[in-house]
Amino acid sequence: MEFTISKKEEAFREELKTWLSENLPYGWMEGKREIPTTKEEYSKFLRDWQRTLYEGGWAGIAWPKEYGGRNATIMEEIIYHQEMVRVKAPPLINYIGIHMVGPTLIRSGSEQQKQKYIQNILTGEEVWCQGYSEPNAGSDLSAIQTNATKDGDCWIINGQKVWTSYGHLADRCFLLARTNNHPEKKHKGITAFLLDMKQSGVETKPILQMDGNQEFNELYLTDAIAHDADIIGEVDEGWKVMIELMLHERVGIGAELFSLEMRFNEMVEIAKEHHVNEKPLLEDRFVRQKMAEFYARYRGSLLNYYRNLTNTLKKGHPGPESSIDKLLVSELNKEMASFMITIQGHHGVLWKENAPVDTVWQDEFLASFGQTIGGGTSEVQRNTIGERVLGLPKDRGR
Amino acid sequence: MDFALNEEQEMFREYLRKYLNDVGQTKVARNFIKGDLQGFLDIHSGLTDLGCTSINISEEYGGLGLSSLDLVPFFEEIGRSLLPGVYLETMAFAVPLLELYGTTEQKENYLPQIASGSKKITLAWLEPNKSFNPDEVECSAEINGDSLIINGVKTLVSGGDIADIYILLVRTGEEVEEGLSLVLVDHSEEIKRNNLKCVDESKHLAELKFNSLAVPINQVVGPINQGWSLLQEGLLYLNAALSSQMVGGMDRVVEMSTEYAKIREQFGQPIGRFQAIKHRIVDMKLELETARSLSYYANWTLENSSDDRAAAIYSARSFAAEAYIRSASQNIQIHGGIGFTEEIDCHLYLKRARYFENYLGSSQDYNEQVALALAW
Ligand SMILES: Cc1cc2nc3c(=O)[nH]c(=O)nc-3n(C[C@H](O)[C@H](O)[C@H](O)COP(=O)(O)OP(=O)(O)OC[C@H]3O[C@@H](n4cnc5c(N)ncnc54)[C@H](O)[C@@H]3O)c2cc1C
Numbered sequence: 001m002e003f004t005i006s007k008k009e010e011a012f013r014e015e016l017k018t019w020l021s022e023n024l025p026y027g028w029m030e031g032k033r034e035i036p037t038t039k040e041e042y043s044k045f046l047r048d049w050q051r052t053l054y055e056g057g058w059a060g061i062a063w064p065k066e067y068g069g070r071n072a073t074i075m076e077e078i079i080y081h082q083e084m085v086r087v088k089a090p091p092l093i094n095y096i097g098i099h100m101v102g103p104t105l106i107r108s109g110s111e112q113q114k115q116k117y118i119q120n121i122l123t124g125e126e127v128w129c130q131g132y133s134e135p136n137a138g139s140d141l142s143a144i145q146t147n148a149t150k151d152g153d154c155w156i157i158n159g160q161k162v163w164t165s166y167g168h169l170a171d172r173c174f175l176l177a178r179t180n181n182h183p184e185k186k187h188k189g190i191t192a193f194l195l196d197m198k199q200s201g202v203e204t205k206p207i208l209q210m211d212g213n214q215e216f217n218e219l220y221l222t223d224a225i226a227h228d229a230d231i232i233g234e235v236d237e238g239w240k241v242m243i244e245l246m247l248h249e250r251v252g253i254g255a256e257l258f259s260l261e262m263r264f265n266e267m268v269e270i271a272k273e274h275h276v277n278e279k280p281l282l283e284d285r286f287v288r289q290k291m292a293e294f295y296a297r298y299r300g301s302l303l304n305y306y307r308n309l310t311n312t313l314k315k316g317h318p319g320p321e322s323s324i325d326k327l328l329v330s331e332l333n334k335e336m337a338s339f340m341i342t343i344q345g346h347h348g349v350l351w352k353e354n355a356p357v358d359t360v361w362q363d364e365f366l367a368s369f370g371q372t373i374g375g376g377t378s379e380v381q382r383n384t385i386g387e388r389v390l391g392l393p394k395d396r397g398r
Numbered sequence: 399m400d401f402a403l404n405e406e407q408e409m410f411r412e413y414l415r416k417y418l419n420d421v422g423q424t425k426v427a428r429n430f431i432k433g434d435l436q437g438f439l440d441i442h443s444g445l446t447d448l449g450c451t452s453i454n455i456s457e458e459y460g461g462l463g464l465s466s467l468d469l470v471p472f473f474e475e476i477g478r479s480l481l482p483g484v485y486l487e488t489m490a491f492a493v494p495l496l497e498l499y500g501t502t503e504q505k506e507n508y509l510p511q512i513a514s515g516s517k518k519i520t521l522a523w524l525e526p527n528k529s530f531n532p533d534e535v536e537c538s539a540e541i542n543g544d545s546l547i548i549n550g551v552k553t554l555v556s557g558g559d560i561a562d563i564y565i566l567l568v569r570t571g572e573e574v575e576e577g578l579s580l581v582l583v584d585h586s587e588e589i590k591r592n593n594l595k596c597v598d599e600s601k602h603l604a605e606l607k608f609n610s611l612a613v614p615i616n617q618v619v620g621p622i623n624q625g626w627s628l629l630q631e632g633l634l635y636l637n638a639a640l641s642s643q644m645v646g647g648m649d650r651v652v653e654m655s656t657e658y659a660k661i662r663e664q665f666g667q668p669i670g671r672f673q674a675i676k677h678r679i680v681d682m683k684l685e686l687e688t689a690r691s692l693s694y695y696a697n698w699t700l701e702n703s704s705d706d707r708a709a710a711i712y713s714a715r716s717f718a719a720e721a722y723i724r725s726a727s728q729n730i731q732i733h734g735g736i737g738f739t740e741e742i743d744c745h746l747y748l749k750r751a752r753y754f755e756n757y758l759g760s761s762q763d764y765n766e767q768v769a770l771a772l773a774w
Contacts, residue, residue, distance in 0.1 A: 002399070288769045288774060289762060296713035296716065296768070297717070299710070299713060303688075306401040307691050309401070310400055383673070386676040389683065390652075392656065392660060392670035393671040
């Protein structure tokens with residue numbers, strides 16, 4: 001049992017730290033962390049950031065060298081996330097491209113597809129989104145109805161997707177559509193398309209979220225066109241490609257976990273500084289008890305993650321236990337943010353520029369609800385853990 | 399990064415599991431409840447043969463010279479089988495204190511006998527109607543030449559009737575904390591021992607009465623009047639091991655629920671298909687794994703004298719204590735009517751969980767220790 005990191009990994013961290021201090025957007029390190037809010041400026045700001053990462057050799061670090069990556073080890077990837085969280089780096093606009101679509105293309109894409117997409121994913125020139133969920137297919141993704149019909153070497157796609165993150169900014173979509181009907185086996189007959197978003201048959205409508213942001217969208221497909229060459233994997237076998245795509249997230253919820261750790265530490269600082277009845281909040285018995293409990297839970301989640309990571313390092317890929325990490329972290333995040341608001345008293349209802357401590361907590365609390373739904377709801381995670389980790393009988397109908 | 403027990407530790411766990419399976423796991427505790435002390439003593443010598451009682455004793459005193467992490471499989475496995483005894487107090491309190499602070503004579507006298515399984519030690523701290531606070535220790539030891547004269551009563555002494563030696567917290571001076579000492583007292587006829595009934599019947603508790611008992615002064619562990627700080631050091635070891643012992647119990651509880659949910663059918667299907675059951679077991683599993691990670695790390699910090707050891711150990715302890723009660727309770731519910739019977743082990747785990755809940759301090763006390771350790 002050891003938690004040390006090697007000299008090489010330490011050097012990697014130092015290199016990244018130095019690079020970040022020299023290349024983060026102007027004023028970022030000093031705390032001026034503002035991202036423009038209009039769609040165009042927002043998109044440009046984040047694309048520029050990704051371009052900077054790319055030029056410094058810090059985009060897609062886990063990718064093989066021949067595709068522009070660094071062949072980073074899992075530990076290096078972890079360090080990468082730790083450092084990005086530490087400096088509160090701007091979000092990666094092409095997260096889906098870099099962490100999911102790119103690696104899938106590298107493994108299973110055709111030569112032509114690699115030529116066409118890989119480079120632009122890294123540079124941020126082409127931002128990707130994922131089109132899975134539909135109004136009638138959420139947790140039960142195999143119920144998708146969006147269909148693609150063949151017409152010569154073209155596919156005509158019709159239907160509606162929903163909750164498409166980054167859809168309004170994206171140039172390309174990793175889209176699942178039905179190409180065949182197997183009422184008995186619903187996950188058969190689904191095909192994965194690499195769809196061009198910049199065409200008249202594709203329309204996005206941003207959806208206003210409960211936290212005030214507009215990050216996800218409705219996505220309407222009306223005679224949208226894809227070609228044979230845009231299919232990844234085999235026709236009717238898109239389910240497999242999607243499963244593969246998820247497996248590429250080899251460091252799992254690392255980044256979220258490191259953010260949680262940072263927020264915990266910030267929470268402690270606030271509870272030290274914030275006074276109620278002339279006493280620091282942290283001296284309040286109730287607050288201390290709760291915070292000590294949160295300490296155990298966040299440390300426990302982090303250590304669980306390291307234990308699962310140890311398995312991943314041994315086996316080369318994550319096991320079903322990674323669902324445990326996702327469930328623990330997203331639920332804990334929600335409770336911690338909630339607690340932070342509770343202890344602000346009635347002032348906790350103040351928001352934005354009037355928020356008493358840091359508006360981050362109000363935002364975080366609201367945003368935390370997305371994390372227990374997106375990427376598989378907590379209930380679905382529990383099913384996965386129950387069935388795949390504990391071996392309990394499967395839900396009927398699946 | 400390697401956060402897992404090593405191969406030897408896992409192998410040792412397998413040996414132990416097999417041995418305890420062969421003797422019927424909780425059967426030992428059940429027979430002990432019925433009054434069969436000999437059955438337990440037989441298992442004790444079996445465990446001694448496997449090396450369990452010498453793990454963390456240094457080689458020069460007949461031990462294996464291993465460390466806290468090597469105790470983890472042992473404590474998890476005895477937690478799983480609800481084994482009676484005073485292993486926690488002997489292996490994870492007396493041994494580290496003797497190794498760290500014992501005189502050569504004390505080490506020579508006690509460590510080989512612990513290693514060979516012939517001596518068992520427990521801790522006598524609490525007094526009737528008192529708390530664990532230092533100002534409430536009244537049991538006194540007066541210096542009289544080369545002797546200490548002990549007067550007072552200790553209660554709720556774990557394994558009081560099977561232990562051969564007590565480590566007694568006694569008042570030797572005026573100062574609240576720096577007037578306390580730890581002293582090794584061999585059991586003798588002069589000590590009046592009264593057994594107390596315990597909800598967890600696989601745990602024997604005793605009240606000990608000392609009436610001008612003379613003990614040689616060289617039986618004091620560490621410097622005189624420094625007992626309280628020694629006790630704090632010992633509690634780190636004890637609680638790290640205790641968290642592992644609770645993890646072992648929880649592991650079995652989750653396993654029982656999972657197994658039962660797979661085979662029990664109602665409404666034409668295994669109950670494990672109902673999410674009210676499935677999700678509950680998953681939540682138990684999450685707490686189990688969290689507790690396990692915390693306990694591994696707690697024991698790692700001891701082995702590596704890490705700065706965060708107090709926070710790590712006490713958070714492991716209080717998390718595990720709370721989680722153990724929750725999962726042992728759910729386990730009963732998941733078993734339905736049969737879970738309410740004496741015949742099924744469910745209740746034994748719940749009772750053990752309750753026994754540990756406030757042992758040597760409450761979860762709130764230990765949370766407060768965490769807060770202090772973090773300089774809050
Ligand atoms: C912030 C955010 C970003 C997202 N980004 C994307 C994206 O980029 N692309 C994309 O395709 N989708 C995206 N989604 C959609 C997300 O994947 C779905 O919301 C999610 O899978 C749940 O589907 P649903 O919303 O239809 O809810 P439902 O599936 O209708 O679920 C409703 C409730 O029923 C429960 N439930 C459903 N099935 C079961 C079951 N078998 N057992 C127990 N309970 C069950 C759920 O847990 C939930 O509580 C995003 C969602 C969010 C919140």
